[in-house]
Amino acid sequence: MIINIWLNGRQLTREIEADLLLIDFLRNNGCYSVKRGCETSNCGLCSVLLEDKPVLSCSTLAARADGKHVYTLEGLQPQAEEFGSFMADQGAEQCGFCSPGLVISVLAMEKELNNPSDEEIKEYLSGSLCRCSGYMSQLRAIKLYLDRKGAQEYERN
Amino acid sequence: MSAIDQPVRKKDAMALVTGKPVYTQDIAPKDCLVVKLLGSPHAHALIKEIDIGPALQVPGIECILTYKDVPDSRFTLAGQTYPEPSPYDRLILDQRLRYVGDAVAIVAGENEKAVEEALDLIKVQYEVLQPVLDFRRALDHEVIIHPEENWKSLAPVGADNRRNLCASEEVEYGDVDQVISECEWIIEQTYHTKANQQVMMETFRTFTHLDTFGRLVCVSSTQVPFHVRRILANAIGIPKSQIRVIKPRIGGGFGAKQTAVSEIYPAIVTWKTGKPAMIIYTRRESFTSSSPRHEMEIRVRLGADKEGIIRGIDVYTLSNTGAYGEHGPTTVGLSGHKSIPLYGKVEAFRFGYDVVYTNVMSAGAYRGYGATQGCFAVESAVNELAAKMQMDPVRIREINMVRQGQVMPAYYGEKLNSCALDRCMAKAKAMIGWDDKYPCKDMGNGKIRSVGVAMTMQGSGISGVDTASVSIKVNDDGFYSMSIGATDMGTGCDTSLAQIAAECLDCSVENIIVSGVDTDASPYDTGSYASSTAYVTGNAVVKTCAALRQRIKAEGSAQLGCPVEDIEIDGEKVYRVDTDESISLKDLANGAMCGNSNALSATESFSSPVSPPPFVVGMAEVEIDKETGKVDLIDYVAVVDCGTVINTNLARVQTEGGIAQGIGMALYEDIKYTEKGQMVSNSLMQYKIPSRLDVGTIRVAFESSYEPTGPFGAKSIGEVVINTPSPAIANAVYNGVHVNIRELPITAEKVYMGMHKEK
Structure with missing residues (x-):
């Protein structure tokens, strides 16, 4: 599927697998500040801002960010x-x-x-x-x- | 002093807090093969047949390795100085599987999905064997975990694989049975500490590739780069000269990364395929196949005279090393040698131990390294003695504690040259308001508040073994670059060692550039473990700076035309003491880059015959729910004697962090297995570590002694800070509800059951 994401203020259009997690999308696109500390949504290391709200990018599908603004420390x-x-x-x-x-x-x-x-x-x-x-x-x-x-x-x- | 005892910012701090790509995974080449392991579903089994054919057909799979593809030469993953005390009992892949999760096959492919698919397609027929899961029955069990002929113990640690015995020893000083038999008060109890996970936030990870010269380059999140070089050479069977190990920034270690948990797998893939490869442990893998704290059962017998003077201590420790012996023979020693010597009036002691193999994940090194387990046992026994005598547990320590100047027979006969334990106790008592709060106060709302105490010591490096080397050179304009082999794993030694150098060279900390660690370029260091960095590597910095100053003086004397005895340096310039004629360090350094034959650099090594102990007194205030037994930590006070504090911020944060980890051990953390040896607590959901809501308030103070053999009087701090919470919190629980918790963690269930049993 194709998604459009405003990543750190820049619009990106990418073809992704539907099950791609936001954390992997972000790291694949150079946002190395986003860390994975667990697989069970317990540690908070992967927190990013989705429409100004903090979310765990390890338990958010990249597709959920389609058409939305995502900020990582690279943009902050x-x-x-x-x-x-x-x-x-x-x-x-x-x-x-x-x-x-x-x-x-x-x-x-x-x-x-x-x-x-x-x-x-x-x-x-x-x-x-x-x-x-x-x-x-x-x-x-x-x-x-x-x-x-x-x-x-x-x-x- | 200008650079010492200061809250200097960590040199890498701003890069870390702004999220720069500095960790292993961040800097790996994009084309690394993804490496994953197939783990054994059985606690003890033999591979009868393994079929990798269908798995190899998965598109993108590069290589699948089984026990048939790896050298049949055993080694240890323990990062220790050669000849390692830990037995050579491992293969990269073995036909015999010794715990659930033990590696059956290595799969490498272009992407994670292909690798996952291939893992599912590997067909293995197992001959399932009876596992040994109860460590109390492991010794001389009919099932032998390491029956192989090429099992090897390199050091005289009392190991015998035919008996499931990884190490065994007994030492005695004086006639402990006689002394204890003369005592008015005797305590004999058994304490049980569980296996704990380090849970560093960055899980195990490594990438490998071949360089221009065809050598194997291993970039890894490790505390022990030089040991990893040797371990990889042993495991793969290639010369050490063919291996280069690089440590980038590390996301925490706590001892976990003193074992080469992840390095061998991508390394053998790269060596076989010539391609870059990377392994990233999931949190689950980090829980199930790693290197946790040794579970120990410790029997303590101690005797005191009618005044409460402790005259004899008898400790026996049974330690569970799991499937492999990493750090088995060494951790156990600290359970006695760092708990007994705290009691300075002991006339006789005995300390014996057995370390046994079982079919659970191998244990390893975890901050405190056996001292933590021993501290819980001996400090708890002393608290039980105080209770039996109806004596204040602070008081019993005040009249028994070891004092500066004493020789400590249970601490390898070392003389205690620096000790502020008495001042630590007094300060902690005042900070927590002990005299007002001991033993407890009923809050009138179904809750009781109570306080508890414990004290502890650790070492500063491994005496006679740990070796640190440091190289410093003068560059253009007179700035220095310092190469170290010690590994900053977040602890900040790149900064604290620069502070020591700056102090020695009379310059600013910014003027010292620090690099480490690359085994091709860095001077040798055993690595960052055993609380060695500030003391052992710190001393190497002092020694190197002294040698470098001599070289700078020699160059100055040549330039200023006078004997070297007349030359002094003040950090900015080199000058003649007789005439005040001078040359700036900048001019001297720049001049040394033109027509010069005198290298303005120095390399020195340091090893210490002693390991001066730092001390901590910990006091806990808890609130216990009388109805449920739930224990909440309200306040924790830790007063530390680490000698001179090098970096006030980092020492404080080390202490606060160690206390929090210790609180986790005391109240929550417990690696649990099913009766078949399957790990239950394999995620952060089942294995709870303290969040910021769980640690109450941690308050830290320093009461420094001055260690004459340390760099500017410093001792260590890294490990000693984790030891006190378990016994102090257990003591607080006793002082509140008269329940002795002798098995960690201190859960509501145990407290509740205790309250109802003893009534």
């Missing part, structure tokens, strides 16, 4: 760098293999939740597993990042 480099620098300042990335999926989810959370509490942050991101960090450094980075955004807005007003 300034945002990834901005939040990522807070991660880097905490040493929170460690092996880094789960970082792209987490960054996608944090960017989505930022749009969805206003002033989230620690518990709300943990709840929102609970589908993003990490085996290196123990999560504390990520929480520190996320809070500092969100605080900074708040401070910037405060200054603007």
Whole structure:
């Protein structure tokens, strides 16, 4: 079948097998930030934005993205760098293999939740597993990042 | 100090957080053959007949290998220094299959669908044999798992394949039976720790290809590139000179990748076909055919006098190495040698063990490496002793703990030159509010909050064995490139070792470029395991920098026309101490690239006769549901003595991460098999690891001692941090509801059953 996808802002037309998963479509098209950590929708590593909502690309058919906008970190480099620098300042990335999926989810959370509490942050991101960090450094980075955004807005007003 | 004890960003951090293609699969050639394995459906079987004819007809299939196509020479996949203590008990493919998932055939093809189809078409007739699944009955079982004539043990570890015995030893110091018989208080209990999965986020993966010279290039997510070179040579039967191993960024290891789990399969495909090949383990394969923690049953007998002074400890460990012996003979040693020495007043001890083969997946190396299992057993026994004596478990440790300056007979007679265990205990106690919270508080809502404690030690590399080499050269404008053979697997050693170099060379961390690891280009290093990197490779960095400084001084003395004794370096320039005449390092370096015969580079190696232990005190606060027995972790405090901290961020995150992994081991993680040896827990659904909702709050502090033999006083941190959660949480459960959990994990069911049994 033929699908049209807006991938990171660029329109792509591709012939695919109907059972192709979105993660494989994305990696086949150069989006190597998208990682596979399991086959059971448990780890969150493969998270991407589909029409601005975070989805697990390992359990989404590429065909489902037909006519839609998909963003991976390849198309979100300034945002990834901005939040990522807070991660880097905490040493929170460690092996880094789960970082792209987490960054996608944090960017989505930022749009969805206003002033989230620690518990709300943990709840929102609970589908993003990490085996290196123990999560504390990520929480520190996320809070500092969100605080900074708040401070910037405060200054603007 | 400027570069040490700093929160320096990891050199690769921004590449990782922005999703750059830096891992094995991301950099593989597009035309790699897809390699997959057919796994045995039986826990123990012989292949009677195997027909690959129809499978070979599938379009796109390049090669199918069976036991008939591989060398009949045994080797081990354990990444250890030669001669490896782990027995040579493996073939790439064997006619005898020893666990469910053991490789029956290797299939390589142009795409995944063709390979999957071919796997389905391979027809195998098995002679199904009785498996040995209970490790308590494996020794001298009528069924022998490794009856083969060419099974081989290279080291004197007490192995006997005819007895299903992978290793055996007993050591005794003093007369432990006599000492314990004199004691007022005696505890004798048996503890059972389960096999656990490392669950690094990047599963096992490797690609291989032939280079311009026809050599085999193996790019792999490994902690042990140099060992992989030897293992591949052993397995395929080709000279080591024909192999090059490269490590890119690694998505976590935790010891899993100290075993060459995935490398041999694409390697033999490439060697046979000449084509690039890649294997990517699915999560399921990573669960079923890998290298988890050794299951251990540990009997502890200890005796204390009427004041609670522990005088004798007797430990016997039965370890389950599974189908193959990777890391079997070595992990078990730590269960005693890193648990007993914590008790500094022990007059006598005995430590014995047997390591047995069974028909489950082979065990391997996992962070903590036996010390974790021993810590659960001995710390739990000490907690039971305290309870029996009605003594505070913190107090019993305060009066018994090993102190700086002591010789530790159970730790190979090493003298303890740096130890802040006492300060760690005091700090942890204050941080968690022990005196207010011990033993427990009924919350009035059906829940009880309680606290528990444990302490632990590990080593810093393998004394007399681990070897690290480092090369540093001066480049144009005076920047340095440093080659290391240690493998950064996310832990950040490319950065922390650069910090050490920067400190030695009086320059910024940015001025040190780090590369590793490529066995053709990097200096030899045993690899990143056994908590060796900061200490062993760190010391090699210090030694190399000292040699390099001498070379720079020699060049300076030639240029400034004075004896080398009068030359000093301040990082920016080389100058004469008598006249202050100087030449900038930049000019010296650029000058060295024209008409120069003095190489401004140095390579040094380091190995240590000792392995100074780091220490951790862990304290847990839990909330127990009295109705269901469910245990929730509320707060975990870990206070660490790793000597001087090199990178404050990375040391903290290592600790937080290790504690979280330890919490998983304590509360959830358990590799389960059916009665036929089929693994049940083969996905992240059945094998739960902690999410960010499960770890409560983890709080970390450092109480540093100064290790005189370490680089700037540093010891290790990688492994020691995983050990305390199991015994500390078990202790908290006891302090809350008076149930001793002696078998991990600490599930609601066990707590509930305990509450109702003991009432």
